[in-house]
Amino acid sequence: MNKPLRHVWLVVGVLFVLLFTSTTYFQVVAQGRLNAHGQNQRTLHNEYGRHRGPIVVDGHPIASSQESGDTYGYLRTYDPGAMYAPITGYYSVVYGFTGIERSLNDTLSGEADALFYHRLADVISGRENQGATVELTLDSAAQEAAWDALDGRRGAVVAMDPETGAVLAMVSAPSFDPNELASHDTGAVSSAWSALNEDPERPLTNRAIGGDLYPPGSAFKLVTASAALETGDYSADSVIPGPGTYSLPNSSSVMNNFSEGRQEPCGPDDESTLAEALRQSCNTSFGMLGVEVGEDQLRSTAEEFGFGQDLSIPMGVTPSRIGEDLDDAQLATTSIGQYETRVTPLQMAMVAGAFANDGVVMQPQLVQAVRTSDLSTVSELSPREVGQPLSAANAAQMRQMMVGVVEDGTGSAAAIDGVEVGGKTGTAEWGADRAPHSWFVGYGQQDDRKIAVAVVVEEGGYGSRTAAPIARDVMEAVIQR
């Protein structure tokens, strides 16, 4: 009876091979698909059961996890909440996560590939696996100054170090309290969630990098001027036409030199230097200049500044744009930051930063360093260039013109004693019967300290009155201390 027994053993072998195969399939091959399955609460529980690493600003944890003793294991808390909420995002057991919590989820939860050896060490030493700490580039003084200066008005402030791209301040108002969404009381979370989503002021939107883009208005003249300098045909002292009105080519529209229909020319004989046109923010001068420079040059300069690029800081940034297939009339209005020109405040801070960094635009970044729970460094900020829209010499000319704007022009409210401050205001029309958005885009530098700032206040009126003082507060916080 040994031959049939051998066959039986063979059958048993085949049956077990099937079991080995199916087990391998579900535990290894299909693992990712099953773990990502929508019905799989286990993934959620695993996710929330991890001791997540903190998010840190200037050594102070602004997001951290405490043991909660309930089914989720840990509760995420934010302190202070609203001021940093657009950056940290929220970590909700009901609605998932956003911001840094989402972009760096693998790092914070400790699952990132870069943390493999750290995890291994935790397993070997029997330590509880804790996620990595994310240190942000933010300067708490700048952030607080921007938050206080904006004072709850709808708008955004972005400040960055022009030389490294490190984001020093990023405020979006109105904001929200992420603790309300991170709560484990799912009923309270869902009512907070619907309240936030129904709020017409859209507090969940990070206005600094996403959501609806803003028309930059006159602040865009910085880009037009840079494009003109880069052609080589213009300098700060070039005399350009600047009449009181400009009948747009092939169009019945007329561009007035100033807002509210004011039609004074930019200078005697309807002309002025480029520097003077920027100081007074003459519309006709830059409209005509844009047409002279041409769409190609304007577009290539704008793209070098970062327009049209998908940036990740590490959250995704909505690309800024200047419109497509422009005829001369559209090009003229584009050149003064109207028509289809739409920007993020972060993009405008990058524009300002280029002038303070010899024409080089740095990639904006929010993460200063990633460290494991035992403080060994996993990664640190490494500055990267985005582009060089203009030469160092032209950048110097731009700085000179922008200083003129602040010392003796529309940006005087941004001036700080003893500090070189240059900038450009903007008062962006965006709809009939609505107050214009108020802009200030500029830089400040003293000795080695540099800062580039962009401020937008929605429906804030004149940039010179509303946005410029906010920019001054932020620059002061960084430079003078």
Place this chain on the structure above:
Amino acid sequence: MATIVSYTARPRRLIQALLLLLAVAVGVGSYALVGLGRFDELPANLLQITVGALVLVAVLQIAVAWRAPYADPVILPIVVLLNLLGITMIESVHAANSIYGVRSSASADRQMLWAVIGVLLCVALLVLLRDHRRLRRYTWISAVVGGILLLLPLAPVIGDSRNGSRIWINIAGFSFQPAELAKIAFAIFFAGYLVSRRDTLALAGPKVLGIHLPRWSDFGPILVAWGFAMAVLVFQTDLGTSLMFFGLFVVMLYVATDRLSWLVIGAVMFLPPAVFAATQMGHVRTRITCWLDPLSSANYGSCEQISQGLFGLASGGLVGTGLGEGRPDMVPHAESDFVFASFAEEMGMVGAFALLLLYLLLVQRAVRAAVGISDGFGTLLAGGLGFVMALQVFVVVGGVTRVIPLTGLTLPFLAAGGSSLVCNWIIAGILVRLSDAARRPAARQVEGALPGPAARPGQEVTA
């Protein structure tokens, strides 16, 4: 092919003692890890369990050394390890339930009590049953007892239906799956019956498609077995039990007669009722649907158990979450029907493979004993018990991992449940007794046996 197996007649009791100690160390260690994983502290009853397990393996060791000195030294250590791992997983699921409160499940205390009873029955069997051939006297009694046991869940008062399958009985608050005991009775009956009829059954009849069919007059027994399997399928609506009994019979028939035709006939006969069940019986149809596509949103509600089991497998991945670190409590019946999923979640694919290899090794030992035994009854009994254990593991694990539709069987030694555990301990006792008979020098009349690596039966059975 005739095979002559020569044994070096060595008891190997010391190896068994060391392996038993290793099994206890691994089992108790994993139990301690569950406590550490769930509550960050050693279980309060760790000392009692360690001492209890040591006492029980000492009793087993003494009983074997006394009554079955030439028994296979690997069988009992595997069984002890499986039993302890089962207790570990039951405790892990229970602790997870007490922490997270998604469901509730009994603690491992009851399983420990059943384990003690199982070990004592195993020892009693070794002491009382000096020669397995005595079982052959009970051939027809076994048939009657097995038949009654199998049909018992259909009895009006004591029968109990769970998860759509009527395979339980309730007596005085204790529930019992009589199919487990019937399995042993039928194995004895088939072995006794077939060993006396094998020559007749092996006679060739007409030849169809190159296969020698048996004579028409020999179809009686397989028709009776088929009828029983159908009765189980139709009235108890359990494909697994039915498959297990019919598979046992057909395979033992094949071993007894060496006629491949019996295997083919058996498979062909089981096909129509399986198709009938799949298409006509709502309960089986649901299981078929859940087998084919458990994860689609339409089926999720009715297939929660199998989907959650699959999520558990995926959550375990290659190396598992660690003992006491997973969430097996999210799977319904994680301590019984789905104990394999719980184990695979916490121990990963590596642990699941180790578990399957333990079963494979146990089955191999049974087949090895079957090859070594000189009498046909012992060969059939050992082969049958080994195969039915393999089949049961296949049906359970295959059900969890979607190789076949899910059925109501339990994983031997591992799953929570007294009837299954006690009956499997009895099977372990029979296997030890059979392996002793296979390796005992007096029974083999080994001539000129030399120490050292002589021909090993393992080479005979692995072909």
